[in-house]
Amino acid sequence: MTRRELAGALISAPLASALPNVTLTGLEIFRVKVNRRGDWVLARLRTSAGLTGLGDASHGRDEQTVKHLNQFFEILRGRGLWEVERFRQAAEPAMAAGGQPATVAFSALEQCLWDLQAQAAGVPAWALFGGKIRDGIRNYANINRSTEDRSPEGFASMAERAVAAGFDAVKLAPFDDMPRQPDPATAEKFTQLGIDRAAAVRRAIGPKRDLLIDVHNHFDVKGGLDLARRFEPLNLFWLEETTPARPVENLAAINRAAKMPTAGGETIRGVKGFLPYLAAQAVDIAMPDVKYCGGMLELKKIAALAEAAGVPVSPHGPASPIGNLAAAQVCAGMPNFLILEFSFGEVPWRAELIDPPEALENGILKVTDRPGFGVKLNEKTVRRYAAS
Numbered sequence: 001m002t003r004r005e006l007a008g009a010l011i012s013a014p015l016a017s018a019l020p021n022v023t024l025t026g027l028e029i030f031r032v033k034v035n036r037r038g039d040w041v042l043a044r045l046r047t048s049a050g051l052t053g054l055g056d057a058s059h060g061r062d063e064q065t066v067k068h069l070n071q072f073f074e075i076l077r078g079r080g081l082w083e084v085e086r087f088r089q090a091a092e093p094a095m096a097a098g099g100q101p102a103t104v105a106f107s108a109l110e111q112c113l114w115d116l117q118a119q120a121a122g123v124p125a126w127a128l129f130g131g132k133i134r135d136g137i138r139n140y141a142n143i144n145r146s147t148e149d150r151s152p153e154g155f156a157s158m159a160e161r162a163v164a165a166g167f168d169a170v171k172l173a174p175f176d177d178m179p180r181q182p183d184p185a186t187a188e189k190f191t192q193l194g195i196d197r198a199a200a201v202r203r204a205i206g207p208k209r210d211l212l213i214d215v216h217n218h219f220d221v222k223g224g225l226d227l228a229r230r231f232e233p234l235n236l237f238w239l240e241e242t243t244p245a246r247p248v249e250n251l252a253a254i255n256r257a258a259k260m261p262t263a264g265g266e267t268i269r270g271v272k273g274f275l276p277y278l279a280a281q282a283v284d285i286a287m288p289d290v291k292y293c294g295g296m297l298e299l300k301k302i303a304a305l306a307e308a309a310g311v312p313v314s315p316h317g318p319a320s321p322i323g324n325l326a327a328a329q330v331c332a333g334m335p336n337f338l339i340l341e342f343s344f345g346e347v348p349w350r351a352e353l354i355d356p357p358e359a360l361e362n363g364i365l366k367v368t369d370r371p372g373f374g375v376k377l378n379e380k381t382v383r384r385y386a387a388s
Helices: 003-021 062-076 084-121 125-129 152-164 184-205 221-230 248-257 270-279 296-308 321-331 379-384
Strands: 024-035 038-047 052-056 136-142 169-172 210-214 238-240 262-264 340-343 364-366
Touching: 024 062, 038 062, 038 084, 052 084, 052 321, 062 084, 084 125, 084 296, 084 321, 125 296, 125 321, 136 321, 152 169, 152 184, 169 184, 184 210, 184 221, 221 248, 248 262, 270 296, 296 321, 321 340, 321 364
Parallel strands: 136 169, 136 340, 169 210, 210 238, 238 262
Antiparallel strands: 024 038, 038 052, 136 364
């Protein structure tokens, strides 16, 4: 037995005998101020054994999400650690009725449960999802949420910062200021501006790094087909969500015509939502979000569904370090994993939100061997940047 195995056995043995009696006793909710694009909302479950588990409930319309967090905790109060599917079934009607805020709240508490289970067993969370087949998780730098100067030069400057930090893949959403349903002249003005922004980033990162473009559903089929053609010279890693996910036939038509890979699915919930999306061949790359899709187990199920369809998976998730770590536990053993999203440059203290601090080297997140997610909240950082 190695020292690590012995340490794990010594940690888990006392808990193992008491596991049937460990119950969920409390919920703490933390709101951390980030920027105008949204705060981080974090959940921490407490147990009768003194263990705590973490989850990310960010970007789900905060007030509603907090309401659902408290509502869903009442399902869990006094229960054991091992009832993820029972919890999912009990929460399903509220998720169906409450939409994204309810799903984000459920997903955060589900993440907490996996963190707790793995700690109780003395193993990393990835061990509960089939083990790992990689030691590092490749991340791309999403610079969209941190770029305040939305000129081509502003995007290029932030991209240069991401490259200097070691990332070899960069994503932006260069059409966010395009009005919905614009007249033809306005549409062309913002289309060209978006292409100019992307071209500036391509020049900044060079020809060998990967460039990802998120369109955020700003185009119809005709406009999306034209956009894909106009982006061909930039050698995109992918073109993301040119049109809304429904009707799925629109994305499928663009996917068939596009010469670059297409990606999407960030707001789709559950395997039931992804089944028609994948069956229609709407995209080349599926992007379930661990918060929006229904949690870590649902992410694993969606990835298996995509694997059967021959589709790689790149989880969406420009949120807190907790959300990235939760997704990474599943990605560690995902055969069809491609790349994970990292929200770059939002705040200079991001890494200090957790202890030990978040650590990426050249855009690679090392898969932890510590029990659970392997981190605790840095209470000092949480208090210092608490949202009012």
